[in-house]
């Protein structure tokens with residue numbers, strides 16, 4: 001899915017009206033209908049719950065009014081509250097007129113804002129994507145009132161006061177929604193940790209925006225779901241052999257962290273690599289051979305950490321970093337690898353920390369390398385803390401462009417930046433994956449997919465990130481989130497990839 005800016009959303013609305021020959025109030029009606037269908041399924045459980053709809057002066061308020069009318073038709077009596085304003089949008093006014101006279105609809109009195117019962121359900125239709133500046137005055141007071149009421153707030157399209165694609169000034173008034181119900185495509189604001197307290201759980205409902213316009217619209221950001229990946233992972237042909245899927249080399253582990261090498265190895269094998277060789281310090285030899293008999297092990301002459309770069313000739317891709325440590329000799333192995341490698345590289349964990357402390361190494365990064373930092377590792381890599389989540393994304397975009405690499409920023413919606421500066425946000429995964437070793441598993445998965453010559457660097461990265469999160473979702477069904485451990489992710493990678501594998505058409 002594409003992620004549109006607020007301005008592009010409004011262009012998409014216009015294009016849809018033109019292409020489908022519908023008026024703006026008809027498009028608004030679709031949004032209201034979709035919202036009500038979602039809400040009614042939930043209201044049915046508690047039909048007596050007090051329901052309030054707060055409407056602003058623009059089309060978000062128009063949505064709120066259309067929703068109030070539709071709920072009325074379904075037998076639900078919401079109280080409608082209007083924010084006083086000097087100007088109201090045409091579709092606001094139209095829907096105001098369409099309200100049944102029996103519906104209680106009052107202007108908000110800033111001096112006496114309505115009391116809301118703690119079990120009340122509030123629909124926040126004050127402001128949507130037309131917001132041009134932070135809320136102030138009565139609008140801000142109403143938002144604070146809703147936030148302190150304890151009522152359950154459902155935001156229509158976006159929490160009021162939140163910008164769709166840029167940061168909030170500190171201390172801005174923004175509605176704290178339990179749910180945000182948006183339309184057609186997600187907004188960038190929904191994907192950032194700093195907005196989680198406002199957005200709550202979010203979802204998008206289709207309203208039939210013009211697919212051709214959206215298809216042709218250039219965007220900087222994508223949201224990657226299963227549909228987006230459909231057809232990108234080819235099925236294995238009948239006569240494939242282990243050479244078809246590549247021979248990967250993984251350089252990982254140091255004393256006390258051989259487990260990282262084991263987790264990454266298991267994941268690499270479960271992600272379908274043809275052959276895997278693991279380079280570990282001597283202390284890890286027996287462990288790897290025992291824990292992952294499917295992998296071949298190369299032993300470094302040093303006992304506790306990696307000091308030598310193996311001959312790279314046999315390998316289709318090289319992964320380096322999990323549990324590696326940051327010894328001087330290990331740093332030199334990384335330097336040689338960056339100088340000599342002619343095959344795809346996946347760099348994680350201590351390999352990234354070494355790049356951070358030795359910026360001269362960054363200049364050696366071969367193009368199309370895949371880096372997988374979490375936010376702290378990323379900060380070490382760029383050497384500068386981010387001002388906020390939006391700034392961090394711009395740093396990520398700039399980093400991938402500067403070094404012509406694919407750089408991941410791990411988190412709840414892991415972002416992938418490509419050398420052309422596009423960002424792809426992953427949709428799978430759950431907080432159960434916030435457990436030691438999850439990142440090592442990701443490295444293994446990505447290494448396998450980069451060794452598979454059938455896949456482009458972009459597809460390998462997108463498929464790997466999605467499958468890793470999906471494995472987490474499948475595993476958590478069995479273990480619960482708290483009970484999930486990184487090894488479970490490796491166990492479910494095969495299933496997650498199978499779901500993504502293109503099926504052969506019947507004819």
Ligand SMILES: NC(=O)C1=CN([C@@H]2O[C@H](COP(=O)(O)OP(=O)(O)OC[C@H]3O[C@@H](n4cnc5c(N)ncnc54)[C@H](O)[C@@H]3O)[C@@H](O)[C@H]2O)[C@@H](O)CC1
Pocket residue numbers: 009013027028031056057058059060061062063087089126127128129130131132133134135136139156157158183184207209
């Ligand atoms: N494709 C979609 O997503 C659709 C969206 N629609 C709705 O339309 C909304 C956008 O409507 P609008 O463009 O009218 O935007 P808003 O409903 O956000 O309202 C904008 C109005 O508020 C004023 N305003 C902006 N910032 C303010 C501030 N800080 N303080 C006080 N007033 C302020 C503006 O001058 C303008 O009059 C969407 O969020 C959505 O709810 C639907 O009606 C139709 C389809």
Ligand SMILES: Nc1ncnc2c1ncn2[C@@H]1O[C@H](COP(=O)(O)OP(=O)(O)O)[C@@H](O)[C@H]1O
Pocket residue numbers: 374410411412413414428429430431432433434435436437438439440441442468469
């Ligand atoms: N709340 C979450 N939701 C989804 N995925 C998560 C969440 N927390 C962590 N993850 C995923 O788990 C992995 C953790 O990686 P990392 O921080 O490197 O862990 P480690 O170093 O312990 O292996 C990342 O892929 C990240 O996206």
Ligand SMILES: [K+]
Pocket residue numbers: 060124125126127128155156157158159160
């Ligand atoms: K809103």
